Amino acid sequence: MRGALFKTRITEMLGIRHPILCGGMGPSVSDANYVAAVVNAGGMGFIVAAGFPDPEELREQLRECRKLTSGKGFGVNLYISGQDRATERLQEQVKILSEEEVLCVETSGGSPAGVLPALREAGIKVLHKVPAVRYARSAARLGVDAVIVVGNDSAGHPGTYGISSMVQAPHASKEIAIPLVIGGGIGTGRQLAATLMMGADAILMGSRMLVSEELWIHHRYKELLVQSDGTDSVVVKTGLRQHHRVLNNESAKAVAALDATGASDFEQYRPHVMGKLTTQAYLTGDSRTGMLDYGPSVVFANSVQPVDAIFDEVLDDAQQAMSRLEELRSRY
Ligand SMILES: Cc1cc2nc3c(=O)[nH]c(=O)nc-3n(C[C@H](O)[C@H](O)[C@H](O)COP(=O)(O)O)c2cc1C
Known part of the structure; x- marks a missing residue:
């Protein structure tokens, strides 16, 4: 140390x-x-x-x-x-x-x-x-x-x-x-x-x-972070006033579309923000869906x-x- x-x-x-x-x-x-x-x-x-x-x-x-x-x-x-x-x-x-x-x-x-x-x-x-x-x-x-x-x-x-x-x-x-x-x-x-x-x-x-090597999340997801230039995060759930900065994937885009319509009923958001999608993404490394907390400082992560x-x-x-x-x- x-x-x-x-x-x-x-x-x-x-x-x-x-x-x-x-x-x-x-x-x-x-x-x-x-x-x-x-x-x-x-x-x-x-x-x-x-x-x-x-x-x-x-x-x-x-x-x-x-x-x-x-x-x-x-x-x-x-x-x-x-x-x-x-x-x-x-x-x-x-x-x-x-x-x-x-x-x-x-x-x-x-x-x-x-x-x-x-x-x-x-x-x-x-x-x-x-x-x-x-x-x-x-x-x-x-x-x-x-x-x-x-x-x-x-x-x-x-x-x-x-x-x-x-x-x-x-x-x-x-x-x-x-x-x-x-x-x-x-x-x-x-x-x-x-x-x-x-x-x-x-x-x-x-x-x-x-x-971090010590994290259990899938190696493929860590590789995505290594490749990122930090421009792929987005703040969504603004319609619910629960601003959430996440990876700009399919789920985030669907939520942003709801935000744009002025939706404020959680039931409309639920299919995209379910916790099990997030866990699944970390387990499989397939990050297309799930609300994955993610900020632009990933740009500083250049290797696992x-x-x-x-x-x-x-x-x-x-x-x-x-x-x-x-x-x-x-x-x-
Ligand atoms: C994958 C991930 C999951 C997070 N989950 C939580 C959480 O459950 N509770 C919480 O208070 N903050 C959570 N955060 C926020 C962090 O604790 C921390 O406040 C934030 O990441 C700092 O900003 P940065 O990402 O720009 O370094 C999470 C962040 C990440 C990247």
């Missing part, structure tokens, strides 16, 4: 070597094996709890991750949904996380207010992910430990405002006093250096990591690599970016 280059409030809070977080990837893309590889490379990863709906399967994943990291702390992504059944399931997930002594959670979706007391009582750090600074402010007021602000390039849910990470980072670091992570479109070390320079404490990557090699590349690039800045300064 590479030596530490930066010490920030996030590296200190999570006890990690590098200020690099790898966001949860559903449904079960970021599993124990991948998250352990991220943690062993010196970053922080998150197993997506929703990807393991059977509580015992989730518990198994957590135990597996603990084993693979030789007891190092790791994280879980918790999706906060407003639906009652989901809330019950969420409480059950939190109970398992506290029994298994998970170090931290990346919460996303709705407000974490309902689960915050239980997470705090269990000593689990809460990093709440939001797509705009205005939500980060509310989360900070609630008492989360850190906020993750993602910009418009982000795979998954970039929010409805369409604000870039380049704007979110300096804005959030001025407004938010608690530790701050910036994500969305990040996949290089020069972006890591710039993000720290803009006042953040860490970066969060998703799309760039999809070529183990996680620690990706980290080395990012850290070398950050070092070079800092040397460049010093050299530019020294010209005066």
Whole structure:
């Protein structure tokens, strides 16, 4: 594992070597094996709890991750949904996380207010992910430990405002006093250096990591990512106000066509957005259908690599970016 280059409030809070977080990837893309590889490379990863709906399967994943990291702390992504059944399931997930002594959670979706007391009582750090600074402010007021602000390039849910990470980072670091992570479109070390320079404490990557050797998704899909020039992502489901950045495949095109008609009834969308199409695509490598979370930062993924090699590349690039800045300064 590479030596530490930066010490920030996030590296200190999570006890990690590098200020690099790898966001949860559903449904079960970021599993124990991948998250352990991220943690062993010196970053922080998150197993997506929703990807393991059977509580015992989730518990198994957590135990597996603990084993693979030789007891190092790791994280879980918790999706906060407003639906009652989901809330019950969420409480059950939190109970398992506290029994298994998970170090931290990346919460996303709705407000974490309902689960915050239980997470705090269990000593689990809460990093709440939001797509705009205005939500980060509310989360900070609630008492989360850190906020993750993602910009418009982000795979998954970039929010409805369409604000870039380049704007979110300096804005959030001025407004938010608690530790701050910036994500969305990040996949290089020069972006890591710039993000720290803009006042953040860490970066969060998703799309760039999809070529990790440790991920179980089909090799053919990883090859598609390697070939991509980053122009093949699209934001859809705008008709439902659930903006979703995905690979621009047949399903995405069908959803975009519905958006264009002003459709707002979920039943019309259902045949194209069913989770089983997504899982099928990851399993078979046939990515023509399924809503596949995917952002333009795939352009930085030039080969299938183990996680620690990706980290080395990012850290070398950050070092070079800092040397460049010093050299530019020294010209005066
Ligand atoms: C395949 C994939 C699946 C994702 N699934 C989830 C998820 O289930 N929950 C979540 O909060 N974020 C999810 N995300 C978003 C990431 O955690 C992260 O916020 C985002 O990828 C960062 O932007 P980037 O892709 O530009 O690096 C997913 C991203 C990808 C690429």
